[in-house]
Amino acid sequence: MSIVGALQYATLTRPEISFAVNKVCQFLSQPLEDHWKAVKRILRYLKATIHHGLHLKPCSLTSPVPLLAFCDADWGSDPDDRRSTSGSCVFFGPNLCVFFRPNLVSWSSKKQTLVARSSTEVEYRSLANTSAELL
Template sequence: MVSFKKRCDNSLFIHTSSDFQLYVLVYVDDIIVTGSSPSIVSKVIKDLSTTFALKQLGKLDYFLGIEVKHLSDGTLLMSQTKYIRDLVARANMDTTKSMPLPMARNRKLSQEGNDIFEDTTFYRSIVGALQYATITRPDIAFSVNKVCQFLGKPLQSHWTAVKRILKYLQGTISFGLTIRKAHNHTPLALSTFCDADWASDIDDRKSTSGAYILTKPLSNSQFMSLRNQLQVKDYFNMLKEPSSSEGNIREPFSSD
C-alpha cells in the first residue's frame, strides 16, 4: 500500500521514496496519476479501480482547459488554445487584428479618470479568465497583473489595455509551455535576472519588480545578448561615474 503526503495543495498527493516518486492530482472527478515508475502508477490505478468506478483515458491530453501534447522526443507541450479561443470570442474580439505585444512599452495606467467602463461585471469576468490563462502563458502575467489592479473601478483606458492582451493572445494562440526530460547526471543550473521600475506607479509611487529565471546555463555570448535585450546596466560601474549635478540620483537598473 502506497501512502501519500499533502504539502501545500490539498488536491495534490505526493509519495517520495528512495526507489520512486508518485504524484496524484485530484479535482472533483478528474484524476491525474504520474510518477517515475510505470509499474507503481499502474498499481495505484488498479487499487483505485477496486474502490471507485474509474474510466481510464490513457495518456494525459486535456485537463481543466489545459491541452497536453506528447512530442516524439518525450517533450510535453502544454497550451490553452481552446480556452483562449473561447475567451477571445466571449469578449467579441475574435475578428480583430492581432498585436505583437500584450502591452505597450512604458504604458502608465491610473485609477484616476472620468471615463468609467460601464459593465464592471464583464470587465471582472474577462480579466479573471485571463488570470487562468497565465498558467501556460507566463508572457502575459505582467500585463494581466496590471489590469487586475483596477477591478474595483475600471476605466475605458483599462479596458483598452485588456483588449490589447486579448489581441496579442489571438495572434499567439498556439503558444504554450514545454516540459523536457531532465538528465539525472547533469546538475541543475539557474540563471536569474531581476529588475525594478523604481516607484513608477503614478497613483501611489510604488515599485514593480520582476525576475527572469532560466533553468539551464548560458554561454557568455548568450548571457551578453540577453543582458543587452533587457537593457541591464552595471550598477557598480555607474557608482564610479561622476554625477552630472549635485543631488542627482542614478538608478542602478533601467526601468524597462
Template sequence: MKHVKDLLKRADMADARAMPTPMMSGLRLDASRAVFDRPTLYRSVVGGLQYATITRPDIAYAVNKVSQFLHSPLEQHWKAVKRILRYLAGTTNMGLEFHKSEDFRILAFCDSDWAADPVYRKSTTGYCVFLGSNIISWSSRKQVSVSRSNTEAEFRAVADAMTDTMWLQKLISEMHLP
C-alpha cells in the same frame, strides 16, 4: 488555446487583429478618466487572464497592471485588457515547454520599475527562475513599500528572486537531486 478563445469570445473579440506585445512600452494606467460601463465584464475577463498566466508568464506583467483596477475600471484599462487579448490571439501556439534535462542548476533573472505606480509611487518587481533550461517559477507584483531610489527598488527585486531561489534550492536538496 480553448481558454484564450473563450476569453476572446466573452469580450466580443473573436476576430481581433493580433498584436506583437501584450502592453505598450511605458504605458501609464491611472484612475482619472472615463469610467468603463461594464465592470463585471472587465472583472470576468481579467480573472480569466490571471488564470492564463499559469501557462503564459509572458503576460504576467501586463495582467498585473490591469488587475490593479478591478474595483473601478476605466475605458483606458479596458483598452489595455483588449490589447492583451489581441496579443494572445496572435500567439495561441506559445506557452510553456518543458524539456528533459540532467542540468539542475538554478538560474534567476529579475527587474523592477522604480516608482512606476502614478498614484502610490510604488515599484513593480518581476522575476523568473529556471531549473536548467526550464522555467519553474515567476512573479510580477507591486512592491510592498515605496523605494527611495532605483537601486533600492532593484535590491528589493533581487531579494524577492533570491527568496524564491533559496526555497527552490532547499526543495531540490530535500528531493536528493544533485
C-alpha cells in the same frame, strides 16, 4: 470582471501578460473605457500568439543540472502610487546556449509594498526576494 478573471488564470502558462493583467485588475472596482480597451488588447495578443507558451524539455541526469535565477526592478515607474515593481524568473535545466534553453520553473512580478528612496534599494529588495525564492 469574468474576462479579467480568466486572464488571471491564463497568466499561469503565459507569464509575459502578468504585468498587463495585474494593471487591469487594479481598476476593477471602477473600470473605464480605457481599461476595457486594454483588456481587448491583451485578448488580441493572446489570439495572435496562441502557439506560444512554456516549453519543458528533458535534461541529462549524468551531468549537474544548473539552477539559474534572474531578477530586475524598476524604480517608481507606476504613476498612480510611485511604487516599484520587482520581477524574477528561475530556470532549471541545461545550460544556456543556442539549442538548449533551461526550463522556466518559477516567475514572479510583484509591486513592492513601500515607496523606495533609491534605485539601489529597489534592486536590493528584488534580489532579496529572488534569493528567498531560490532557498
